[in-house]
Amino acid sequence: MPARSRGRKQHLRRTGIRLRHPIAAALVVAALATAAFPCDADAPLEMVAIPGGSFRMGDPDGQPDETPRAVTVAPFRLMRFEVTNAQFAAFVAETGHVTDPERRGFGYVWPGRWIRVPGADWRRRSGPASNLVGLDDHPAVQVSWRDARAFCRHHGLRLPREEEWEFAARGSDGRLFPWGAAAPDEGGTRRANYGTNECCAADMSDGFHETAPVGSYPAGVSPFGLHDMAGNVWEWTASLDAESGKYVIRGGGWGNNPYCLRVSYRHKNPPDIGLDMVGIRCAGDP
Numbered sequence: 001m002p003a004r005s006r007g008r009k010q011h012l013r014r015t016g017i018r019l020r021h022p023i024a025a026a027l028v029v030a031a032l033a034t035a036a037f038p039c040d041a042d043a044p045l046e047m048v049a050i051p052g053g054s055f056r057m058g059d060p061d062g063q064p065d066e067t068p069r070a071v072t073v074a075p076f077r078l079m080r081f082e083v084t085n086a087q088f089a090a091f092v093a094e095t096g097h098v099t100d101p102e103r104r105g106f107g108y109v110w111p112g113r114w115i116r117v118p119g120a121d122w123r124r125r126s127g128p129a130s131n132l133v134g135l136d137d138h139p140a141v142q143v144s145w146r147d148a149r150a151f152c153r154h155h156g157l158r159l160p161r162e163e164e165w166e167f168a169a170r171g172s173d174g175r176l177f178p179w180g181a182a183a184p185d186e187g188g189t190r191r192a193n194y195g196t197n198e199c200c201a202a203d204m205s206d207g208f209h210e211t212a213p214v215g216s217y218p219a220g221v222s223p224f225g226l227h228d229m230a231g232n233v234w235e236w237t238a239s240l241d242a243e244s245g246k247y248v249i250r251g252g253g254w255g256n257n258p259y260c261l262r263v264s265y266r267h268k269n270p271p272d273i274g275l276d277m278v279g280i281r282c283a284g285d286p
Contacts, residue, residue, distance in 0.1 A: 055174075107273070108274065110277050142274035211233060232251075234267065248266055254277060
């Protein structure tokens with residue numbers, strides 16, 4: 001094994017990626033060689049216990065599909081942070097999982113509108129010329145609903161139901177955003193990684209043109225201490241929207257305006273596509 005590969009393998013052991021089998025070791029070293037990024041998986045899947053409770057889901061001033069209704073959720077667990085590139089790389093190394101964008105040969109990229117880009121996948125989020133250098137602690141994107149479900153199942157977890165996600169983001173006090181009612185940048189405090197204030201494009205006002213390292217905005221945590229429940233990347237849920245036949249995503253992303261960061265805002269996508277603004281957060285039972 002070349003010296004560079006030996007060094008990467010030793011680094012993986014130090015940072016907590018379990019190389020359970022020689023094939024897994026070979027896969028992760030190959031992934032590092034092709035993706036050319038440091039796979040630092042020292043951040044485990046930290047789960048937060050959500051006590052459950054009753055709340056008013058939706059927004060009377062929102063979109064038609066945000067009609068308020070009373071909901072009660074049972075206790076559950078939810079990841080404190082979004083799944084990172086390092087964590088997803090470890091999953092691929094251990095399982096050999098091939099994502100839907102890799103199988104299909106394309107993913108969707110947002111330069112101001114959705115564009116189908118050949119060669120875009122989780123290692124090359126914007127297309128063949130991109131890579132994950134320096135992005136090991138950024139959220140993984142270009143993963144489909146099926147890929148997200150596979151990742152969570154590998155860790156003995158699941159995707160959150162839409163009702164669970166919204167309760168974890170807002171609690172029971174009817175807040176507009178995870179942190180309350182203040183605008184995401186009110187008072188000079190940045191509470192989320194998002195785009196322009198007018199819909200909808202990425203900008204650099206928060207220091208990041210696209211994704212940010214998970215947990216970069218502590219002023220924006222939810223009532224339960226969850227990070228990036230608004231902005232950074234949208235998150236897949238387990239809920240199928242009956243009207244559209246697509247799966248619900250929540251939270252808004254780096255290219256959205258504040259309106260889309262509201263805890264009640266809903267969007268939907270087919271289960272087999274990847275986008276560079278949609279990622280993963282796993283849930284679990286108590």
